[in-house]
Amino acid sequence: MVVLVCSSARGLQWGGGPGGQPVVSSQTLTVKGGTIQVDFVQGSLDLDPDRVVRWVLDAASAVIRYYGRFPVSRARVLIVPVPDRHGVVQGTTWGNIRGFQGFTRMRLGQHTTGKELIDDWEMTHELTHMAFPDLPDEEHWMEEGLATYVEPIARVQAGQLDEKTVWDEMMDGMPKGEPGLGDEGLDRTHTWGRTYWGGGLFCLMADVEIRKQTKNRKGLQDALRAIVEAGGGIDKDWPLEQALAIGDRATGTHVLSEMNEKWGSSAVEVDLPGLWRELGVKAGGEVVAGARLEAVRQGIIAGR
Ligand SMILES: [Zn+2]
Numbered sequence: 001m002v003v004l005v006c007s008s009a010r011g012l013q014w015g016g017g018p019g020g021q022p023v024v025s026s027q028t029l030t031v032k033g034g035t036i037q038v039d040f041v042q043g044s045l046d047l048d049p050d051r052v053v054r055w056v057l058d059a060a061s062a063v064i065r066y067y068g069r070f071p072v073s074r075a076r077v078l079i080v081p082v083p084d085r086h087g088v089v090q091g092t093t094w095g096n097i098r099g100f101q102g103f104t105r106m107r108l109g110q111h112t113t114g115k116e117l118i119d120d121w122e123m124t125h126e127l128t129h130m131a132f133p134d135l136p137d138e139e140h141w142m143e144e145g146l147a148t149y150v151e152p153i154a155r156v157q158a159g160q161l162d163e164k165t166v167w168d169e170m171m172d173g174m175p176k177g178e179p180g181l182g183d184e185g186l187d188r189t190h191t192w193g194r195t196y197w198g199g200g201l202f203c204l205m206a207d208v209e210i211r212k213q214t215k216n217r218k219g220l221q222d223a224l225r226a227i228v229e230a231g232g233g234i235d236k237d238w239p240l241e242q243a244l245a246i247g248d249r250a251t252g253t254h255v256l257s258e259m260n261e262k263w264g265s266s267a268v269e270v271d272l273p274g275l276w277r278e279l280g281v282k283a284g285g286e287v288v289a290g291a292r293l294e295a296v297r298q299g300i301i302a303g304r
Contacts, residue, residue: 033069043081085109145199168285223247
């Protein structure tokens with residue numbers, strides 16, 4: 001089960017923290033669309049730094065596969081070792097920090113193993129945050145929802161994850177994003193479930209709806225690519241409506257703008273069991289042939 005603990009800039013002070021700690025090694029990766037400077041803060045890691053750098057590169061590759069390029073031209077990833085811990089302890093991403101358009105700080109456990117890096121989703125999640133404008137607090141659900149939804153699909157497209165795992169995790173996670181009693185819409189209901197999975201549910205439903213309206217010729221991925229192409233990375237603080245309008249133009253629909261208006265201000269019920277049935281997804285993430293929206297399911301995963 002995925003437990004999302006990522007926090008983007010919200011609620012955290014940018015104090016003297018990461019930037020002030022001594023960096024003991026640094027290298028710059030050139031990737032499609034930009035550069036990523038990977039810096040290690042002083043501290044012990046069992047893993048070789050090269051293995052950690054490869055982890056960053058794999059995550060960047062998944063993001064590049066999904067978006068067509070790395071979303072910002074100059075990014076920095078700061079690796080902060082955390083004594084006596086395993087795996088990713090915390091990931092946080094900011095826009096526009098000290099000359100970098102995107103900045104991710106990864107607090108990584110000292111005893112992290114190579115297997116844990118292979119199974120990790122957080123690095124891809126954090127780099128995905130660089131591919132959308134920085135939004136006000138009330139729209140934080142869109143930032144987290146996008147990263148929650150895009151991350152596993154990007155990893156499948158990059159050959160790093162299997163499709164079954166994606167659907168299994170969505171079937172487990174999406175119900176947590178449904179509105180509860182007294183819900184006032186995503187802009188006004190700031191629970192963990194509504195922020196991460198409510199935003200993820202918005203993205204899933206938007207992807208399906210765009211594909212229905214365009215006879216599966218376009219999907220959410222086309223909309224998100226267009227936003228990145230227009231320069232809408234985390235270094236921008238565009239209004240959400242502006243980004244969504246660019247996405248809608250790219251798909252020739254009004255799905256994102258219309259859904260945002262509804263989902264932002266009211267509790268929208270979704271028939272998830274019905275959706276899984278139509279997509280041809282069964283418990284455990286197994287897919288079955290011949291479902292009504294089979295082509296839509298295939299399009300979401302393959303990005304076409
Ligand atoms: Zn996040």
